[in-house]
Amino acid sequence: MEVARAAGVSKTTASDALRRSGRVSEKTRQLVAETADRLGYTPNLSARSLRAATTGAIGLHLPEVLTRSEYYMSFVFGVIDQASRHDYDVTLLTSRGARARAAFHRLDGVVLGDPLVTDPVVHGLLASSVPVVTCERFTGDAEPAGTVRSDHAAMLSLLFDRLHDAGAARPALLASSTITDWGAILQRAYREWCERRGTAVRLRELPYGAPPEVTQDEIRALLSAEPGIDALVCAPDGSAAAALPVLREEGREVGRDVLLAACVDSGPLAHTDPPITAIDLRPREAGAACAELLFDLLAGRADEGAVRDLPIGLVERGSTAPRG
Structure with a gap:
């Protein structure tokens, strides 16, 4: 505070x-x-405490630039599902609507999906009197009332191990920005994996929320700088699908002379040619877990500063099939 x-x-x-x-x-x-x-x-005139929530509504704030993402839409429905079980409404907090701090006091608590250290709304919410639960750790100075997190480093290391076992000796990472804890964890985990394996780091970072055309330009630049790449892992949601046509125009056949995987699974990845291997972040379950932790805080069933872990998984598809 x-x-x-x-x-x-x-x-x-x-x-x-x-x-x-x-x-x-x-x-x-x-x-x-x-x-x-x-x-x-502005003090909360309702004098709400973590153990006495009475407004009947919780807030939800997401990075607006990524609301087109399937991951975030699933996350939203997970929050709504859990809120409805508690007879609560969910108010979506936009950057414009959340500028007035009085708006925070009409809520019993707030869920932040992937809080950006550069987002002023996130800082305002964490400085307010309402309890806040974040999906993944907030990397700024403020401390949320609770956090739901997953072991992204272990899962990314497993993915690169599978690529190595499938024959990839020069894997690369199209990285997400480090303004989120998730992006920073993935970059760090990849560098540590490369060090363990004794291979060079082949990494290119995408601007946060980059549109498909910018993503494809960055992939072309990566392939130009590192022509020997034999596996590509794409971190930002949607970037693996954007990579397919670029790899083809470069004369690369996905699943044979280059392996392709995503750090965020989505419906379309199961239907590309070939289907793309991806990490399943379980976004709907993540949204529900954040909302449930918030309600537990409000009811006194969890202590302030609580951290809960959400298991994630790897879905292996044809884009990373072992080479015969």
Whole structure:
């Protein structure tokens, strides 16, 4: 909580001072109030606590540039599914609508899907008085009330091991930006895998939310810089499908002289020619897990700072078949 940090007190003390509750001295109460005024903090007039949610609605904020992604749409439905089981509504928080902090106070809590360290709305939500649960770790200074995460490093290492076993000696990664924890984890895991295997790092990072034409230009640049690539793993959602026509125009046959895989599975990847191997991030389950953790926090069934793990899997298809 921003006010607590600026005033040099704990989150609990700041919260009690702003609500005029608990054992807080008048001097500390006045310090917190003056700090809140200086920072432009608007207290939650409903005085909601983690254990007494009553608005009947939770918020959901996603990176707007990626709302066209099948992953994020599935994530949204997972949040909605779980909220409906608790008779709650879900309010989608856009960048424009969330600029006014008073909007946060009409909610009992918020789910953040893949929080970007560069997103001012994320920073505003984490500095507000409502509990926030993130899908994956937030890499900034603020701490959410809860986090749902998956072991992406282990799964990416497994994928590269499978590519190696299938005959790939010079695999490359078309990486996602490190402004998300997921993107940073994948880049780090790939570099560590290359070090263990004694092979050169062949990596190119895509701008966050890059459209298909930019993705294809980056793939062409990667293939030009590293013509010996015999396997390509594409991190951003949709980038593996975008790679297929580029590889073909370069005279590469997917599944034979170059293997292709994705870090985000989607329906279309099962129907390309050949079907593309992908990591199944279980987005609907991830959305549901985030919402359930939020409701557990609100009901006192989970402690603030709780972290829950969501298993993910690898779906192997024809694009990475072992070479005969």
